[in-house]
Amino acid sequence: MPSSRLLILGSNGGLGRTLTRQLSQTHQVTAWTRAELDLERPEAVAAALSRCDFDVLLNPVALTSPDVCEAQPDKARLANVEGPQALAEVCQARGARLIHFSTDYVFSGEPHDLWHEDDETRPVNVYGRTKREGELAVLKACPDALVARVSWLFGPDKPSHPDLMIERALQSDDVCSVADKVSVPTSTVDVCEWIAHLIGHPSSGVLHLCNSGIASWHLWAETTLDIASWLGLPLKTTSVRPIRLAELTQMKAARPLHTVMSNEKLQTLLGREIRNWSTALEDYLTARYQKK
Ligand SMILES: NC(=O)c1ccc[n+]([C@@H]2O[C@H](COP(=O)([O-])OP(=O)(O)OC[C@H]3O[C@@H](n4cnc5c(N)ncnc54)[C@H](OP(=O)(O)O)[C@@H]3O)[C@@H](O)[C@H]2O)c1
Secondary structure: OOEEEEEEEEEEHHHHHHHHHHHOOOOOEEOOOOOOOOOOHHHHHHHHHHOOOOOOOEEEOOOOOOHHOOOOHHHHHHHHHHHHHHHHHHHHHHEEEEEEEEHHOOOOOOOOEEEEOOOOOOOOHHHHHHHHHHHHHHHHHHOOOEEEOOEEEEEEOOHEEEHHHHHHHHHOOOOEOOOOOOOOOHHHHHHHHHHHHHOOOOOOOEEEEEOOOEEEEHHHHHHHHHHHOOOOOOOOOOOOEEHHHHOOOOOOOOOOOOOOOOOOHHHHOOOOOOOOHHHHHHHHHHHOOOOO
16 A cells, blocks of 8 residues: 555654654655644544544553552543554544554563563553553454554664763763663654554554564663674773663563564565564664774
8 A cells, every 4th residue: 555644643652753754755744743733632532533534543642650650540441541542433434544552561571582572461550551441442442453462662762771881881881781671673764664654554453563582781781882882982981781670670561571572474464474572673773883
């Protein structure tokens, strides 16, 4: 469906910006921010969407900070459940395709092999709970919607863990990162490539969109600093002191420890292997930090 008209919400967010830029190369894209549509006002969704012609609606909007969600659960519910449900109702009525983004934080984080799409969800915080309720509400209102769960995003449009680790290592020889929390770092550029394929594919239900491999925040940080050093950045250290999640006492919301998702279903849909997170990370850091 190369000529689909896309409406991308949350186009100021990390994933939303990358989706907007990448998909504009091949599709007719309308990009909205909170100014055009505030999902905390679900009652305003239908009227706002009636002003736009689209075939596919992409929703990367969410209240994404676990600590903010924990402190403001009503706000989290509006942005992560009721707003998305209203979007799904409109898409169902109009026959439009809806791609709604979700998270690995729907899982409990207990020791587990890879988490598959149909595995039991048991979120441990308000963010994860509202995202899971949002998944269910979207699929109930619009059964053909695609719920795309992503994990540990990094990319050109929002600083994330690798950028923070580089910033620290440029300033100090004492860099630490959590070693007992694991998932899959995932490139937003790769997510856009998968989405470009999925827009024209009749897949629905829950789908895991992540790179291949497994990492702790600590391994992700060490790999980042190794690549950054190789790129010639004047780091004060490339070694990262491992700490435990429990030592980060400033975090108010509980975090799940083990949320490594399987991307087997995505690989089958795409008909090819998905690259490892470390290869995608090397591409990102090279583009972002290598001196021209
Ligand atoms: N980042 C990750 O590592 C990660 C991991 C797993 C899953 N995810 C999921 O991936 C998706 C994209 O995440 P992201 O990292 O790109 O998030 P992000 O950078 O925090 O962007 C979220 C966007 O949503 C907008 N927004 C928040 N509340 C809104 C509301 N009530 N109405 C309209 N817009 C609103 C924000 O706008 P303002 O700038 O105006 O606040 C922002 O542009 C989310 O569904 C998230 O749950 C992300």
